[in-house]
Amino acid sequence: MSVATRFVLAAITVVGLVVLRKRKLQKLQARIIYHRDKDLGHHFGMDVGGTLGKLVYLEKDAVELGEVHEYLIENDKYGKSAQRDANMMLQVPGGHIHFLRFETTKLEQVVEFVLHRCFHRDIRTMPCTGGGAFKFSKLFEDHLGINLQKCDELSCLIQGLSFVMRHVPDECYTFKNVSMNHQGMGQATKTIIHTPASELYPFLLVNIGSGVSILKVSSETEYTRVSGTSLGGGTYLGLCKLLSKYKSFDEAMDASIVGDSNTVDMTVGDIYGGGYSQFKLSADTLASSFGKMGTKYEPKVGVRDEDVARSLLIMITTNIGQVAYLSALRSNTQRIYFCGNFLRQNEIASRQLAYAIDYWSKSKMEAQFFHHEGFFGALGALLAHNPELI
Numbered sequence: 604m605s606v607a608t609r610f611v612l613a614a615i616t617v618v619g620l621v622v623l624r625k626r627k628l629q630k631l632q633a634r635i636i637y638h639r640d641k642d643l644g645h646h647f648g649m650d651v652g653g654t655l656g657k658l659v660y661l662e663k664d665a666v667e668l669g670e671v672h673e674y675l676i677e678n679d680k681y682g683k684s685a686q687r688d689a690n691m692m693l694q695v696p697g698g699h700i701h702f703l704r705f706e707t708t709k710l711e712q713v714v715e716f717v718l719h720r721c722f723h724r725d726i727r728t729m730p731c732t733g734g735g736a737f738k739f740s741k742l743f744e745d746h747l748g749i750n751l752q753k754c755d756e757l758s759c760l761i762q763g764l765s766f767v768m769r770h771v772p773d774e775c776y777t778f779k780n781v782s783m784n785h786q787g788m789g790q791a792t793k794t795i796i797h798t799p800a801s802e803l804y805p806f807l808l809v810n811i812g813s814g815v816s817i818l819k820v821s822s823e824t825e826y827t828r829v830s831g832t833s834l835g836g837g838t839y840l841g842l843c844k845l846l847s848k849y850k851s852f853d854e855a856m857d858a859s860i861v862g863d864s865n866t867v868d869m870t871v872g873d874i875y876g877g878g879y880s881q882f883k884l885s886a887d888t889l890a891s892s893f894g895k896m897g898t899k900y901e902p903k904v905g906v907r908d909e910d911v912a913r914s915l916l917i918m919i920t921t922n923i924g925q926v927a928y929l930s931a932l933r934s935n936t937q938r939i940y941f942c943g944n945f946l947r948q949n950e951i952a953s954r955q956l957a958y959a960i961d962y963w964s965k966s967k968m969e970a971q972f973f974h975h976e977g978f979f980g981a982l983g984a985l986l987a988h989n990p991e992l993i
């Protein structure tokens with residue numbers, strides 16, 4: 604090949620490369636301009652509660668959410684401030700809904716992390732529910748320039764719940780043939796339940812978050828808050844941290860699986876030496892949570908941290924079960940749905956609640972649970988700005 608030919612070929616290659624690079628740059632610029640023109644905030648729904656922040660986002664197409672998605676995955680990978688519940692991801696027409704959790708006390712860290720990425724400039728408003736929508740609105744506005752659009756917590760809860768009931772097959776489950784002793788042990792079978800829409804209302808909804816809210820739901824738009832109790836998931840976690848070595852909910856959960864509450868609690872048998880037959884109270888009926896501790900000179904001797912975790916779990920759950928049953932009785936509802944993150948990966952509590960409702964109602968009422976139990980508020984906030992998904 605002559606020198607001249609080589610020169611021509613090299614020139615063509617260089618020009619080609621320059622053109623290609625320019626096109627790539629133009630494409631990238633177009634994408635950035637496209638982003639800047641749009642407010643991506645409506646792809647999100649956030650619920651910032653007393654203990655946990657929940658974030659859901661709609662990935663309509665990977666390009667549009669590009670950097671946000673990468674951030675969330677990256678954040679997930681390094682286990683930083685937020686955790687993605689990958690097994691919860693939902694497929695919806697034209698996209699996917701992703702689910703994330705972070706501790707409310709780490710919200711500032713999340714904001715700080717987001718600040719160092721540029722994508723927050725693409726988000727101008729974000730629907731948000733829970734107490735944090737009020738408490739942290741200035742933080743979002745001042746640091747990220749994001750305006751939190753406040754959505755009512757209970758209304759979002761019902762919207763999110765209705766959405767999963769309508770669109771997610773196998774979302775609800777219960778425990779059939781509930782027979783258990785009073786320490787949450789039992790063989791009841793976990794069973795998926797499909798309730799026809801025509802039979803759904805009215806029902807009782809018990810949201811076990813930091814505290815507990817109890818609602819009578821008569822339709823998707825009609826509900827009343829019939830009761831509540833301050834002894835909720837926050838109480839369980841708080842007392843666990845105070846009374847045992849466990850530092851997190853997940854550690855406390857693992858421990859409670861192997862714990863034995865009999866070393867801590869007082870049963871009918873401890874008091875009567877057997878059952879209290881006149882009132883059909885068997886010997887293993889829980890008579891007094893933590894009761895044994897009050898009778899010991901050195902309560903901690905012979906008691907393991909796992910036993911404390913188990914006993915606290917049974918105490919909080921039994922109490923919520925009883926308040927729920929009484930509220931259902933007062934509200935004339937047969938089905939009781941339990942949700943909230945206290946029930947996250949917490950089968951002891953859900954079995955115990957199923958047992959308590961069956962026991963108190965003499966099998967006339969049924970407790971039901973959800974796979975996406977902790978995300979209804981955030982989902983409701985997302986739906987408020989994406990009505991086409993409903």
Ligand SMILES: Nc1ncnc2c1ncn2[C@@H]1O[C@H](COP(=O)(O)OP(=O)(O)O)[C@@H](O)[C@H]1O
Pocket residue numbers: 651652653654655656706733811812813814835836837838839840852853943944945946947977
């Ligand atoms: N990773 C976790 N960190 C802290 N608490 C958790 C976690 N997972 C489940 N929980 C339980 O969930 C409760 C919070 O439930 P949630 O429905 O998110 O309520 P809130 O909106 O009040 O934060 C906690 O009090 C705790 O019992």
Ligand SMILES: CC(C)(COP(=O)(O)O)[C@@H](O)C(=O)NCCC(=O)O
Pocket residue numbers: 652653654733734810811812813814815816817830831832833
């Ligand atoms: C104040 C709350 C609605 C806040 O919701 P949360 O963040 O606990 O999910 C809830 O904690 C609650 O209903 N507490 C019980 C208040 C009562 O005694 O009725």
